[in-house]
Amino acid sequence: xxxxxxxxIAGSLRxxxxxxxxxxxxRLPPERELAEAYGxxxxxxxxxxxxxxxxxxxTRVVGRGTFVEPTARGSLTDLSDVLARIAGSSPADMMExxxxxxxxxxxxAATNAxxxxxxxxxxxxxLAEAATDLADFEHWDAEFHHRVFACSRNELLxxxxxxxxxxxxxxxxLEMKRRAFSEDRRRHYCQEHQALIDALGRRDPEGARSAxxxxxxxxxxxxxxxxxRD
Amino acid sequence: xxxxxxxxIAGSLRxxxxxxxxxxxxRLPPERELAEAYGxxxxxxxxxxxxxxxxxxxTRVVGRGTFVEPTARGSLTDLSDVLARIAGSSPADMMExxxxxxxxxxxxAATNAxxxxxxxxxxxxxLAEAATDLADFEHWDAEFHHRVFACSRNELLxxxxxxxxxxxxxxxxLEMKRRAFSEDRRRHYCQEHQALIDALGRRDPEGARSAxxxxxxxxxxxxxxxxxRD
DNA sequence: GTTTCCTGATCCAATCCTATACCAATTAAC
DNA sequence: GTTAATTGGTATAGGATTGGATCAGGAAAC
Numbered sequence: 001x002x003x004x005x006x007x008x009i010a011g012s013l014r015x016x017x018x019x020x021x022x023x024x025x026x027r028l029p030p031e032r033e034l035a036e037a038y039g040x041x042x043x044x045x046x047x048x049x050x051x052x053x054x055x056x057x058x059t060r061v062v063g064r065g066t067f068v069e070p071t072a073r074g075s076l077t078d079l080s081d082v083l084a085r086i087a088g089s090s091p092a093d094m095m096e097x098x099x100x101x102x103x104x105x106x107x108x109a110a111t112n113a114x115x116x117x118x119x120x121x122x123x124x125x126x127l128a129e130a131a132t133d134l135a136d137f138e139h140w141d142a143e144f145h146h147r148v149f150a151c152s153r154n155e156l157l158x159x160x161x162x163x164x165x166x167x168x169x170x171x172x173x174l175e176m177k178r179r180a181f182s183e184d185r186r187r188h189y190c191q192e193h194q195a196l197i198d199a200l201g202r203r204d205p206e207g208a209r210s211a212x213x214x215x216x217x218x219x220x221x222x223x224x225x226x227x228x229r230d
Numbered sequence: 231x232x233x234x235x236x237x238x239i240a241g242s243l244r245x246x247x248x249x250x251x252x253x254x255x256x257r258l259p260p261e262r263e264l265a266e267a268y269g270x271x272x273x274x275x276x277x278x279x280x281x282x283x284x285x286x287x288x289t290r291v292v293g294r295g296t297f298v299e300p301t302a303r304g305s306l307t308d309l310s311d312v313l314a315r316i317a318g319s320s321p322a323d324m325m326e327x328x329x330x331x332x333x334x335x336x337x338x339a340a341t342n343a344x345x346x347x348x349x350x351x352x353x354x355x356x357l358a359e360a361a362t363d364l365a366d367f368e369h370w371d372a373e374f375h376h377r378v379f380a381c382s383r384n385e386l387l388x389x390x391x392x393x394x395x396x397x398x399x400x401x402x403x404l405e406m407k408r409r410a411f412s413e414d415r416r417r418h419y420c421q422e423h424q425a426l427i428d429a430l431g432r433r434d435p436e437g438a439r440s441a442x443x444x445x446x447x448x449x450x451x452x453x454x455x456x457x458x459r460d
Numbered sequence: 461g462t463t464t465c466c467t468g469a470t471c472c473a474a475t476c477c478t479a480t481a482c483c484a485a486t487t488a489a490c
Numbered sequence: 491g492t493t494a495a496t497t498g499g500t501a502t503a504g505g506a507t508t509g510g511a512t513c514a515g516g517a518a519a520c
Contacts, residue, residue, distance in 0.1 A: 293475030
């Protein structure tokens with residue numbers, strides 16, 4: 001994944017900081033020294049440090065040097081706290097958020113997607129339809145939803161969905177989905193997906209929005225009501 | 231079935247991508263290299279890549295290379311990658327998401343908040359009003375918005391906002407907000423905050439929703455239009 | 461004859477790395 | 491206090507790599 005020399009070096013430096021080679025508040029070697037150590041030009045080191053500064057907290061002071069911020073680990077743990085809480089959030093909250101985000105993503109997609117992207121959405125739908133077991137269906141169903149986000153042309157929206165998707169791949173969720181699954185329901189979902197694809201093909205934002213909303217409501221009621229075989 | 235050479239090559243490349251020869255986000259060999267490897271002219275490789283681009287997500291950047299889009303394969307991307315992409319997302323995307331999430335959070339808050347929570351929202355508003363410098367105002371403004379999320383009674387929604395808040399605390403955002411700031415605008419924001427608090431106090435979800443939306447629209451136009459002193 | 465497809469070649473534009481020089485702020489030596 | 495060395499910040503130039511675009515020519519299909 002590291003195509004750029006600067007990216008590689010940034011990764012190496014980050015690792016060394018996190019490993020504790022340079023502790024909180026200590027000074028990193030001067031740029032000129034790092035350049036020689038890594039065998040690259042100083043420009044490249046500066047670029048690596050700029051990249052590093054985007055994610056890790058470092059402070060650079062003219063005449064003094066580059067320092068590891070004491071808060072660097074703090075904000076990281078902040079973030080991991082956030083993620084832990086996200087992972088532990090309730091299915092009801094999740095479905096509420098999905099009903100908030102996904103219809104809008106579908107509406108955006110109807111307006112913004114290229115024909116090629118719509119083909120990719122349709123492809124995921126087709127594979128979900130053709131799936132022979134639950135795991136396969138789950139995979140292509142998730143992929144279908146994600147591809148809608150992918151063509152919404154809002155990168156942030158897409159990445160938020162990535163996070164939600166990670167949560168829904170946790171064990172309790174898989175269990176829950178397994179209990180709510182039936183062949184009937186699968187067919188029903190596929191029909192709803194088809195309706196969404198039709199709306200996207202018509203470039204109809206409001207149609208896509210309501211198709212997605214209807215789909216999520218049926219997912220929700222299946223998830224939270226009694227199983228199909230009581 | 232006399233396939234074009236370019237089509238055959240496109241198919242071969244597609245297969246290799248899906249098989250994982252080149253993983254998410256990695257760079258494909260340069261066109262000149264592929265041309266030699268397949269024993270064809272570079273034009274033909276370019277044609278194949280154009281065909282490939284119609285069905286698979288690849289990105290081509292002059293001077294850098296051709297890349298497999300992170301979404302091109304089904305694999306779930308690493309969480310740290312997701313966060314890096316979130317941190318790098320555009321302010322326009324951010325404002326779009328805020329206008330999607332925050333009005334709904336406000337509506338939830340109007341229904342769900344306890345009286346004590348509403349007091350905490352009002353407190354943040356009061357401190358933002360009383361702030362004497364930009365940093366202080368920024369802090370309480372952000373806190374105001376976050377406390378609205380905190381009483382929306384949807385933990386997931388609140389944590390998503392936490393992530394967005396972390397992004398908006400990055401350097402480029404701070405710069406942008408500084409440029410868009412003026413005392414006039416601060417007073418205007420505070421009036422809008424007051425309108426929101428009034429709606430929350432009336433337990434009026436739709437009023438809260440529209441008050442928040444109006445506020446975010448004015449934030450957006452201030453952020454993206456010319457500075458206050460042109 | 462015309463069209464389509466591939467080849468070969470050339471030039472352009474963007475990006476990355478190198479190399480170098482100079483500036484500005486800080487620190488240490490005197 | 492003054493000066494010199496150190497260090498990050500900035501700018502410029504050049505070479506190498508890479509995708510973008512175009513043109514001329516040959517071969518095959520119609």
